[in-house]
Amino acid sequence: FDWRGLNTGLYDADFTDTGGALLQKFQVRASTSTGGIGPFSPDWTDNITGINSASYADLWPLTSDLWDALTDSATNYISLRVFDNAGSSFTLADAFRVLKDTTPALITDGQLGDDNWRPAAGTLYNVDFADSGSRVSSAAYAAWTQAAKGGSQSLGWTQLFTSTGLLTYTTDWSVDFNNAAQGFNYVTIRAWDKAGNLTELVDAFYLKKDTAAPTITDLQDGDTTWYRLNPGNVFNVDFADSGIGLSSAAYEAWTGPGKTGTNVAASSQIFSGEPVASYLSNWGPTDAAFTLLAAGTNYISVTAWDALAQSSAAMDLFYILKDTVPPSAITSLSAVTPSAAADEGDLNVYWNAPGDDDLTGSASYYMIRYHTDAISDENFDAVSVFVSTLVPKAAGQAEGVIITGLTPSVTYYAAVKAVDKAGNTGA
Incomplete structure (x- = not known):
């Protein structure tokens, strides 16, 4: 009563002859109808010959023919x-019956690949099974990271169902999403019938899994340059997504680390658009966003999104140092000629340090100019430069230099401007 996919059966039908002539042979014929009614396949065909015995009680197989x-x-x-x-x-x-099935179960693939990236389980797949012979007994699936069972096996063989025999199985079914690999999972399916025939469908469909948020790579170790103007796209923080792709990224700026202090620039866009695998271009604030930054240190935090709205954030990736306030004008400038003959040709120039931001702090350096004509803003950069290594003092303290090598008995004019760390120049 078992379905057979191979000719492995041994049959228990015994024969005897009581007349004394002895047995010669026996034949077999078969029909799919009972009662000896045809059509026959095969019709009478010798199975065992040359018996020459009064009885034959051995178990016997069918010939291959x-x-x-x-x-x-x-x-x-x-x-x-x-x-x-x-x-x-x-x-x-109708001495007995043989249930023959050498035709594997049929797998019907109604799932032409799942082209949607999936962030969670719950998708059902349309692959059906049928067997008109011994019936479907079970089915299973497995998955690999590349087509044609390539790459690594991401899901081991997992049973879909077992049965005592189904003509068809048409219920949509799911895969083990939680244990699937990130990215592509190419699903191969096997089905068995009750006769033990196996059929396999390689790459019936694929599952595109993406439960991973984008990655943010900080290649910017903090920028110690002070800026009085927007530096533009000079900051190096990269973004990538190995699944559906990046859709956008944005930054925000705070006056304190860890998103403390004041949020001076809220969610300013870095890029957006159709999903891309990576974004490697340097970027920076727009002119409008730079205007919003506070004087001093601005801590930059970043958020990136993929096209499934999965996001990752990184805090205090770098900082932008902003200083748009110039030193105050030097109003106490004076110049005298030494009285000693040995100092003839020298000019002593004195002033009080103006500070960095207006009247506070210290400037970074001084620009000192001299000329035989009066010096103004218009010709300041064209007249003679006095090179000085003078380090500016705190605001209000006395400063001075001696300009040497001048022509005696000639009138000279001197001018001094303070420059801060961001390049802002005092009046």
């Missing part, structure tokens, strides 16, 4: 006919 002639995916009712050496015969209709 008989097996091949049986109707596939069907019940074959076996009739037997035995002969003795005198030519007498006896026929037994």
